[in-house]
Amino acid sequence: MTQPAIQLQHVKKKIGSKTIIKDLSFDIYPGEVFGFLGPNGAGKTTTIRMIVGLMKMSEGDILIFGKSIKKHYKEAIKPVGAIVENPELYKHLSGYLNLIHYARMVNGVTKKRIDEVVELVGLKQRIHEKVKTYSLGMRQRLGLAQALLHSPKILILDEPTNGLDPAGIREIRQYIRRLAAEEGLAVIVSSHLLSEMELMCDRLGIIQNGQLVGVHTVGEFVGNDHEVMVRFAVDPIDRAFAILSEHYQASPQKEGNQLLHPMNHEDIPELIETLVQNNIKIYGVHAESKTLEEKFLEVTGGEKIV
Amino acid sequence: MFKFIKLVQNENMKTFRRVSSIVMLAILLCALGGVGAINKHYDTKDGKQTWQQQLQAENQTLEKQLKEHPNNSMKETLAINTYRLDHNIKPQDRSTSFWGNIADDAANGMQLVMIFAIIIAGGIVSSEFGSGTIKLLLTRPVSRSTILLSKYVSTLFTILVYTFACFIFSCLVSATFFGLDGLSSPYLFYQDGAVHEGNMLLHVFGQYGFQLIPTVMFVTLAFLISTVFRNSALAIGLSIFGLMAGSLVLQFIGRFTWSKYVIFSNLDLTPYFHGGGEPFREGMTLGFSITVLAIYYMVFIAITWISFKKRDVTA
Numbered sequence A: 001m002t003q004p005a006i007q008l009q010h011v012k013k014k015i016g017s018k019t020i021i022k023d024l025s026f027d028i029y030p031g032e033v034f035g036f037l038g039p040n041g042a043g044k045t046t047t048i049r050m051i052v053g054l055m056k057m058s059e060g061d062i063l064i065f066g067k068s069i070k071k072h073y074k075e076a077i078k079p080v081g082a083i084v085e086n087p088e089l090y091k092h093l094s095g096y097l098n099l100i101h102y103a104r105m106v107n108g109v110t111k112k113r114i115d116e117v118v119e120l121v122g123l124k125q126r127i128h129e130k131v132k133t134y135s136l137g138m139r140q141r142l143g144l145a146q147a148l149l150h151s152p153k154i155l156i157l158d159e160p161t162n163g164l165d166p167a168g169i170r171e172i173r174q175y176i177r178r179l180a181a182e183e184g185l186a187v188i189v190s191s192h193l194l195s196e197m198e199l200m201c202d203r204l205g206i207i208q209n210g211q212l213v214g215v216h217t218v219g220e221f222v223g224n225d226h227e228v229m230v231r232f233a234v235d236p237i238d239r240a241f242a243i244l245s246e247h248y249q250a251s252p253q254k255e256g257n258q259l260l261h262p263m264n265h266e267d268i269p270e271l272i273e274t275l276v277q278n279n280i281k282i283y284g285v286h287a288e289s290k291t292l293e294e295k296f297l298e299v300t301g302g303e304k305i306v
Numbered sequence B: 001m002f003k004f005i006k007l008v009q010n011e012n013m014k015t016f017r018r019v020s021s022i023v024m025l026a027i028l029l030c031a032l033g034g035v036g037a038i039n040k041h042y043d044t045k046d047g048k049q050t051w052q053q054q055l056q057a058e059n060q061t062l063e064k065q066l067k068e069h070p071n072n073s074m075k076e077t078l079a080i081n082t083y084r085l086d087h088n089i090k091p092q093d094r095s096t097s098f099w100g101n102i103a104d105d106a107a108n109g110m111q112l113v114m115i116f117a118i119i120i121a122g123g124i125v126s127s128e129f130g131s132g133t134i135k136l137l138l139t140r141p142v143s144r145s146t147i148l149l150s151k152y153v154s155t156l157f158t159i160l161v162y163t164f165a166c167f168i169f170s171c172l173v174s175a176t177f178f179g180l181d182g183l184s185s186p187y188l189f190y191q192d193g194a195v196h197e198g199n200m201l202l203h204v205f206g207q208y209g210f211q212l213i214p215t216v217m218f219v220t221l222a223f224l225i226s227t228v229f230r231n232s233a234l235a236i237g238l239s240i241f242g243l244m245a246g247s248l249v250l251q252f253i254g255r256f257t258w259s260k261y262v263i264f265s266n267l268d269l270t271p272y273f274h275g276g277g278e279p280f281r282e283g284m285t286l287g288f289s290i291t292v293l294a295i296y297y298m299v300f301i302a303i304t305w306i307s308f309k310k311r312d313v314t315a
């Protein structure tokens, strides 16, 4: 097995008498995109702050390529590029000067590399303007540029798509996937856009009240269910409703002129047959697997996510 | 080391690319120019008298007063005046002379520089917390101590820039309003019963030097508050309040013996040098004041450093 890029070992964080993070342990490997998921206040940002050394952990340790962030911070943080919460940059400087600023803080970032990154995040037109004139999405892009400047091996992004337009989201998503696949980067993303996580991540770590509820691959998390939501476009709808209610214990949901009903995948043909025998016209049947969002609500006990 | 210079360069860039830093320089120029213009305008031109006649008149009054109340400072003034008359050296200690104006600015202009430096020092750490940029600043392969030091060094650099600007502006204003004819006159001082000639430029630099001591102390205090409370307004407000209230506080506590350990009593080192008047309390020496200041300074720096190094960043 390859060396993990990041290892969390029994990490705890207490602030005052409150334990915000309770014994968190997981590993993230090079080449994978790890989604960090949890309701508001679950402790995602706190965990990310501890990984990058902004907050000290009360117990446990975090290793980055085997180096302790506690004991060898400077060495450990070298391969990390990060955005923690919003990408806050110096508003009174131009985007370019912001990048120069961060380039000066590490070794070996050339002017050429800066231009390359600017091109990559699509800010070339506006890079010499002051950041205060940027839109949120442009700031997000500049934030990403500063994180990528020193060609990191680990990318940590707290809500990277916040404020981006759909095209921007797709661009960033594809770029993150490419970095992981081609350059073997380990990426941690936290996001509230669950559908987004589904497309972007390989594995999902779900955190709630400072505890890891589970780590799943996206495939097993979303796709291993036999129960699906089936949508029927039928006529007459009232009779179909009656048949379904009779056939199953629970009554289906009505949505316009469609019926929605959760059922086992194998039972669909039989139900269609019953409907046909009862002279109901079927215009469409659509089986929807549960979305990540529903699954997520299930795992976290239906707590609200924003 | 090379990297450290780059970090300071970063801090300087952030400071001097702010409009407010440039506005402060402009205010300094306007203030010095304004004072120069007012002095020029209200110059009491006793046109009929030459400076020799003025000095002779002054000396007569001084001699009369000295007979009644012997007094050291009067004796010194008398000796220096006599020296001027004997050696034909025109006085350069009026606000309307080239050097006189510059020496005034070394005191008054530096008051402004002090306030400006406090404003910059008060924001240099806390503004990073306020804007959230601290998160990106501290997630680099640079230790927190190094970041803090680069900010402090940059603050000291800013003081030097403003002080230098004050001196240059002051020279320009002096030359414009009062001409350059006193340029080569020496600085006269009384020591060990005789009048000596010194270098005027060095004397002015000395004046700036004395002002730099309280400047550095208050700036370090502002830097401390900025780091500990992560709040610019508080840092600037408290430090400027200290700057203003210092002399007032001294009036109240002057009668207590312990008052000599208070920072305000030790900020002015001029009494320990010729022509500077009396120390705040009897028995205070240059060594004593420097020691007290050094202790305060080290305590300030230690608190700042520990606070910055240890505490979580939750901005």
Ligand SMILES: Nc1ncnc2c1ncn2[C@@H]1O[C@H](COP(=O)(O)OP(=O)(O)OP(=O)(O)O)[C@@H](O)[C@H]1O
Binding pocket: A015, A020, A038, A039, A040, A041, A042, A043, A044, A045, A046, A047, B314
């Ligand atoms: N400085 C602090 N002092 C006290 N409690 C804090 C502090 N910072 C965070 N917390 C608490 O820690 C918990 C986790 O917060 P955190 O910001 O990590 O959540 P999050 O998962 O990032 O939430 P969100 O989805 O809203 O970004 C919250 O209950 C919060 O109230």
Ligand SMILES: [Mg+2]
Binding pocket: A044, A045, A046, A158
């Ligand atoms: Mg968060």
